[in-house]
Amino acid sequence: MWVVASADESRPSAAPTSRNLALAGMLFAVSMTFIDQTIVSIAAPSIIGELGLSSSGMQWVVNSYLLSLAAFFALGGRLADILGHRRMALVGTVVFVVSSALCGAVPSGGAAQTWLVVFRAVQGLGAALMFPAALAVVVEVFPVDRRGRALALFFGVSGALTALGPILGGWLTSWTWRAIFWVNVPVAVIAVVLTLMARIRNTPRPEPVDWPGAFLTAVGMGLSVLGLQQASSWGWGSALTWLCIAGGLAVLALLVVVELRSRDPLITMQIFADRAFSVDNAVLFFAMMAFVPVFFFASVYAQVALDYSPDEAGIYLLLFFAGFGPASQVGGRMLDRRGARTPMLVGTALGAVGFALWAGKITDLSLNAQWPYIVLSGAGIGFLLTPASTDAVNRAIGRSYGEVTGITQTVRNYSASVSLAVLGTVLLHTTADRVQQTLEQHGLPAAQARTTAERIAQGITGHGGGSGTPGGVDSTLLGQIRADFAEANQRVFYGMAAALAVAFVCALRHPGTRVTEATEPAEAQEATAATAATEPAGPVEPPPAAAP
Structure with a gap:
């Protein structure tokens, strides 16, 4: 068609x-x-x-x-x-x-x-x-x-x-x-x-x-993401969970074969032969394992472990953007002047260190102990996000910017789904184990302690429709359960640090080549030529605020 x-x-x-x-x-x-x-x-x-x-x-x-x-x-x-x-x-x-x-x-x-x-x-x-x-x-x-x-x-x-x-x-x-x-x-x-x-x-x-390619992409991504999303409800031991994940991945493998043979593919697979493009997407994949899930995990942590209101939890997250915002501007300028490799290396390194230090202090239950590392974590993501995304789009074949943006956003979305599913499971089970130990120490029989611990863990981690607050808990145990939840989050944040460390290793593989006006496709140069003569060459002026 x-x-x-x-x-x-x-x-x-x-x-x-x-x-x-x-x-x-x-x-x-x-x-x-x-x-x-x-x-x-x-x-x-x-x-x-x-x-x-x-x-x-x-x-x-x-x-x-x-x-x-x-x-x-x-x-x-x-x-x-x-x-x-x-x-x-x-x-x-x-x-x-x-x-x-x-x-x-x-x-x-x-x-x-x-x-x-x-x-x-x-x-x-x-x-x-x-x-x-x-x-x-x-x-x-x-x-x-x-x-x-x-x-x-x-x-x-x-x-x-x-x-x-x-x-x-x-x-x-x-x-x-x-x-x-x-x-x-x-x-x-x-x-x-x-x-x-x-x-x-x-x-x-x-x-x-390419409607066949579009169909295979929708089915493959939809099935695998569905399996990841429902793993917490169905269980990782459920045949249905793995049927969705494995079936989705099989469909995506078929998609690659179909696209390589298509005259007008939905996704031009040849672009992955560009090492810089592949590295950009690998960095985005592992970095998004930290960037997207941090909003969920940090918000729930703030409300449960720190006993913050939802509004206060939002302010807690804004500390992350105190580092992210300025670093994203610096990273963008570094990209324009030096290419993507340097800001990606700086960002992944800062992010890995920041999340690791944040994880080390997360059990202190004190914002004063955490805020420098929250800001550092945000700065790391800020440094790498724009260079990785922009460098990938700059390498579009012809001027297929929309196609390449679709690829990078699919990579980011899929990475977030994987991370939320895996780290969410880690958080759920670690919380249940910690709470069970606490309940047993207070005289509850092992079987009853396990059942109660699982109920509490599902409630405070947001699984099974939980509200994110420890309900129905004796006030004498509340403080210890908050500490248990903080310890469980420590593993999650160390996991985010590890993902950024892998992103750093990937960034080392970037060839360091830059896309310039001379190397950009001729069609893309023509697309910007109409505005080049009428717009000033100075820095980008901030647009009106984008929040309602």
């Missing part, structure tokens, strides 16, 4: 593109997707209480969004190249915000769970269509020598919004939990207005869509 766009859209527009407005528009668009990754979890108890959902049903409300993201990122990136980056950014924004508004309008009654699961999945589809296109717009309108700084701002601001989810969610839920979905409407309106004002050129490439 061919997707054809009108030929006149590929011509330069009469008015020049405003780079800063384009960056601001894309930031507003993607801000919704980042906030939505954490904001729904905060409102979960209110949603369950009003709509009468089961704990497993609420888990599907959260997971359906992430499953849809994983399944459709690659297709979204390819469609962005075929139909044009601006067009797909707008389409994805509209799909996302309409489904978000419908989530907020869910009726009470028996259909509530199905309604929420379906439209959360459509939200994920909208995000998968929007994000690769939005990132491709930024890449396309900024020349190579300014791209690192622009994307540092893009990733810095949008990444920080993830930490705002718990704070914003707590504030909105105090009014009504439906507002966590409705807040996306004004943000989307601003994104669309800024995008239209920026006069971004739409540059379609009429090519066939």
